[in-house]
Structures are given as structure tokens and as C-alpha cells.
Amino acid sequence: QVQHVQSGAEVKKPGASVKVSCKASGYPFNTYTMHWVRQAPGEGLEWMGWINAGQGKTKYSQKFQGRVTITRDTSASTAYMELTSLRSEDTAVYYCARGVRGGPFDSWGQGTLVTVSS
Amino acid sequence: DIQMTQSPSSLSAFVGDSVTITCRASQSIGSFLNWYQHKPGKAPKLLIYDASTLQSGVPSRFSGSGSGTDFTLTISSLQPEDFATYYCQQSYSTLFTFGPGTKVDIK
Numbered sequence: 001q002v003q004h005v006q007s008g009a010e011v012k013k014p015g016a017s018v019k020v021s022c023k024a025s026g027y028p029f030n031t032y033t034m035h036w037v038r039q040a041p042g043e044g045l046e047w048m049g050w051i052n053a054g055q056g057k058t059k060y061s062q063k064f065q066g067r068v069t070i071t072r073d074t075s076a077s078t079a080y081m082e083l084t085s086l087r088s089e090d091t092a093v094y095y096c097a098r099g100v101r102g103g104p105f106d107s108w109g110q111g112t113l114v115t116v117s118s
Numbered sequence: 119d120i121q122m123t124q125s126p127s128s129l130s131a132f133v134g135d136s137v138t139i140t141c142r143a144s145q146s147i148g149s150f151l152n153w154y155q156h157k158p159g160k161a162p163k164l165l166i167y168d169a170s171t172l173q174s175g176v177p178s179r180f181s182g183s184g185s186g187t188d189f190t191l192t193i194s195s196l197q198p199e200d201f202a203t204y205y206c207q208q209s210y211s212t213l214f215t216f217g218p219g220t221k222v223d224i225k
Contacts, residue, residue: 103150
């Protein structure tokens with residue numbers, strides 16, 4: 001079955017970087033897009049960006065442009081999201097989600113809690 | 119970027135009630151509108167895509183309608199497992215955006 005397994009929780013200091021992984025299984029990884037979405041405590045869902053897993057092309061929310069990089073390793077069917085210059089406001093649960101037909105996100109990872117604290 | 123708004127921001131309802139949530143886009147998005155259900159500690163779940171198409175496995179008490187800028191999600195006969203936060207999302211632009219969410223809780 002389609003599944004996305006994310007890496008474990010992280011605790012980072014302000015100014016550091018974090019890289020979260022998302023391993024896909026149960027489908028041809030190269031033929032879909034992978035998105036990253038986060039939810040800060042008490043806040044709603046916030047879309048960060050996506051990667052075309054086959055071509056490697058990316059697009060980012062203007063809010064995160066310059067701080068976020070999404071990559072993929074097709075041989076490992078894994079997508080990565082790296083966020084730099086972390087601040088306390090980046091404390092959130094980060095999700096990967098598969099995009100279908102260029103639109104809806106039909107399968108999500110379990111989420112990765114990233115805590116930014118001095 | 120396309121901005122999404124939702125109303126109400128929260129609502130309380132009884133089991134068995136019918137509830138309707140509204141979503142509005144800042145510009146016309148055709149039918150490129152999706153709805154998600156999100157429960158605490160769980161991953162969001164796709165309920166409806168393309169404004170009115172029910173995702174496989176989603177109960178038929180969920181329905182969606184609308185096009186252009188105005189959309190609705192209706193849950194008929196609310197069940198205990200439906201208490202959650204609901205988000206709309208536009209996929210018209212490749213800069214995807216979510217609405218702020220509507221929390222549905224038990225009255």
C-alpha cells in the first residue's frame with residue numbers, strides 16, 4: 001500500500017538547519033510530486049513547497065524562499081526538506097504529502113516534530 | 119498568491135446534525151478546490167478533490183460543491199469521528215494554499 005515514513009523528531013538551536021526525510025513506498029516514486037506542509041502549535045496547515053520527483057523541479061512558497069530546499073533521491077524513493085536559519089517560529093510538525101494529478105494531496109507522512117529552542 | 123478564507127472558524131454541533139463550511143478564494147480557481155480533515159496527532163486526510171469528487175473510502179455523508187471563488191463542504195448527519203478541523207486548499211496555482219481551517223466540535 002502507499003506509505004510515507006518520515007524521519008524522527010528533531011531539536012535544534014536558533015540559527016541551525018534541519019533536514020527531514022520522507023521515504024515513499026507502494027508506488028512509482030518518480031511519477032508523482034511530493035509536497036511539504038507544516039503546522040505550528042495552535043496554527044493551521046501551511047504549504048511550504050514541492051518537488052517533481054521525476055524531473056527534480058521545485059517550487060517554494062514565497063514565505064520560505066531562500067530558507068527551504070526540497071530534494072529527492074530517486075534510487076531511495078525518498079524526498080527531503082531542509083530548512084535553514086531556524087527560529088523559534090519554525091517549531092512545528094512537518095509533513096510530506098504526495099500530490100496527484102498536479103492537485104490534491106492523497107497520502108501523507110506521519111509528521112515530524114521540529115522544535116527550535118535555545 | 120491566492121488567498122483562501124473559511125467560515126466559520128469554529129462551530130459546535132450535535133451528533134446527527136448537518137453542518138456546512140464555506141471556503142472562498144481571492145480569485146477564480148475553477149474547480150481546483152480540495153478539502154481535508156485533520157485530527158490532533160494524525161496526518162491530514164483528503165476528503166474531496168476537484169470541489170465535489172469524493173476521495174475513495176470517504177463516507178458519502180461528506181459532500182462538496184462550488185466553483186469559481188465560492189465553495190462549500192457539507193457533512194450530513196455528523197458522526198462522533200467527524201469532530202476535527204477541516205481545511206480547504208486550492209490547487210489552481212502551483213503555489214498551493216490552505217484556508218485557515220474550521221474546527222468542528224461537540225455541542
